[in-house]
Amino acid sequence: MDIVQALTDWIRREGALGNLIVSLAIVVAIWLVRHLALRTTLRRLDAPARYRWRRASFHLAVSLALVLVALIWLGGYRNVALHLGIVTAGLAIALQELIESFAAWLFIEWRRPFTVGDRIQIGERCGDVIDLTPFQFALAEIGAWIDGDESTGRIIWVPNSMVFTEFLTNYSRPGLQYVWDEVVVHITFDSDWRRARQILEGLLKDLHATLPDTLPDDVERASRRYFGLETETAPAVYTRVDDRGILLSARYLSDLRRRRRSQHILWEGILSAIEREPHITFAYPTRRIYHSPAADETGIPRPPAG
Incomplete structure (x- = not known):
């Protein structure tokens, strides 16, 4: 207590110079404490956790430094409260968008x-x-x-x-780095669709085998946190028909940052397999024109003679 009183008396005697020296000392002390704390903590953390610790400690250090320096220059808690009240009222009107963004930052840090x-x-x-x-x-x-x-x-x-x-x-929540993707293969009505389905199932099985073994456990753990979250991880092939042919939809889990690569591997496997199958043909938009010898130049069939 005597040290605090002595420091207060010294600041009053020295005026602005004393305020400046003490302010610099506060900033340096806070920086040193933060630096030492990070050195002893970050070694045991992974990269995302290290980033969060750096950002959180930076914001905490800046806030603490601002409050302590304000106390030095404004001369105590009462003056600080008075000045903050006046400044806050003005900032609430002039900086509405910034205040909304700051409130959103608190929400992001809290609710994640x-x-x-x-x-x-x-x-x-x-x-x-x-x-x-x-x-x-x-x-x-x-x-x-x-x-x-x-x-x-x-x-x-x-x-x-x-x-x-x-x-x-x-895409990354809840703690998963995988998303469902789908590839649709269109074949003609006269193709061997059962064989095509069998080919797709084999390719999906090979692709699914490249996923980590811990994936089912990760999905199960996430489902306990979020109600109704799908827990199935196995790929599947679905069949339906439209006016162009038979559609085989291959549904599978893919690393969200390797989705294009997964599609590339799957499509190359499909093309190579279908190329070796004489009874499977891709369906695509076509136009068939029938010529009737019994039609005149207008294209309207002539009635039969007699």
Whole structure:
């Protein structure tokens, strides 16, 4: 207590110079504490957890430094409260959008609709979350003019407030990095559809074997957190008919960042297998023209003679 009183008396004697020295000392001390804490903590964490610790400790350090420096320069708790009340009233009107984004950041940190590393779609934009700040987050864009959910190379900065006004889709939740994908094979009515189905089932089985063995356990664990979440992981082939032929829909789980690669492997297997099958033919739009010798130049059949 004597040290605090002595420091207070010294600051009053030195005026602005004393305030400046103490403010710098506070900033340096907080930076050193944060640096030492991170060095002892980050070694035991994975990359996403290290990122979250760095961001959280940075925001905590800045907030603490601002409060302590304000106490030094404004001369105590009462003056700080008075000044903050006046400033807050003005900022609430002038910086409404920033306040909404900051409130959205608190919501994101609390409810975790997504975190850094997740693949999300918000509004019409889709990408991987690579940074999250109190006012905006960054997406490594995918899609747009690129097929197969591949990266475009662009980074999009999105205001946090959009989580309150736009639909948000998270491809990576709940803790899974796999999504259902589907490939549709169209064959003619006179094709051996049973053999085609058998080929697809074999290809899907080989593709499914490349997934990690822990996937069923991960899905089961996620289903206990989210009611009604599908727990089936096995691929399937479904059959239906339309006016062009027989449709065989191959449904399977794919790594969300390798969806295009999975489709590439599956389609090459399908093309190679169908090429060796003489009784299976792909269906595609065609037009057949029948010529009748009994028709005149107008195309209208002439009535038979006699």
